[in-house]
Amino acid sequence: MKEYLSIGEVSKLKGVSIKSLRYYDQLNILKPAYINEQSGYRYYTLDQMVVLDVIIMCVDLGIPLKNFSNYADEQGRLRLDKILEDGQQIAMLKARKIQSALSRMERLSGSIRDYQAYKHNKGIYQRQIGKRNMLTAPWHGNPEDNKLFMKNVSELYLLSLELGLTSLYQQGLIYFYRQDAVEKYVFVEIMEESGDLRVISLPAREYSCTLLPSSQIEETAEIFGYDRAELAGSYVIDVDLYDANVEGDTYPVELQLALPFSG
Incomplete structure (x- = not known):
């Protein structure tokens, strides 16, 4: 079983809870590569870690996991290229919003500094x-x-x-x-x-x-x-x-x- 990672190992490696990994299985977006029939233990391949990374990225960006079916081809395989394309657009939009928020906070901080510097002036x-x-x-x-x-x-x-x-x-x-x-x-x-x-x-x-x-x-x-x-x-x-x-x-x-x- 050395070619596989247990669900516990994947959880520790990627910082994802076992509950989340089971949920991804239920959504058919990351199914274990192998399940031991006797123990019921779930195992994953290293290649699947790329898919998991994309899932984590989508969660961070706010892409609903239930929409992953929109990224599947006719054989049910995930189109990582399409996910990444949409993910890049969402990430760029969020980056612009964050930069805008930083600029606004910087200007407000400057206004506060200005007032504190001049608040005691008379006339x-x-x-x-x-x-x-x-x-x-x-x-x-x-x-x-x-x-x-x-x-x-x-x-x-x-x-x-x-x-x-x-x-x-x-x-x-x-x-x-x-x-x-x-x-x-x-x-x-x-x-x-x-x-x-x-x-x-x-x-x-x-x-x-x-x-x-x-x-x-x-x-x-x-x-x-x-x-x-x-x-x-x-x-x-x-x-x-x-x-x-x-x-x-x-x-x-x-x-x-x-x-x-x-x-």
Whole structure:
């Protein structure tokens, strides 16, 4: 029996329970190569370990084992090439999702570090902020209308999924001051650049900033000490920040003013 592995040996070798191996037998996806009629012991060949590896991979990827019949040929033999082809596609999709999650967590951690570094600042301070991409929608509401704001933000998150864009954890309002008008947008930050006209890319630059307990973007001129006319060509961003400890359902706000706006 040296050419065979017992079910116990296979269980230890591959880290699969004996119960699972019996279940694979019931599903007809990995039947023992030999069963001792007297003892009932089940044995497998080394060649079958490749099939078991594929089964384990499919379990890890979430491919239902009951679907394995879809991968059998007319003689009932498993088509490993088809399983691997589908497995690769599922694995790549999961890898993209994991990379997206890592990017979002990294950006959120950066936001927390930023807030901890500036949370004790009083008044106006200067800081450098890197390039940002923002998926936007026109804003026509009151900045203090949290219900309307969250409705708009939720719609933008859904839109980012439709466009295949990776949304991050930064959200807020952005006002562009023109000579005779103010263009107002609600935004969620995204990782990628895009040719979609609803995506605004802001260059890395220095901003004049101040921390506020709630949105006061409508009072930007007064807060930073400018006349309204002096803001023409500028833009201001009102963005939620996150601290290491979450308390309640409100977040501090940073008002970021860029003078002048070039774009």
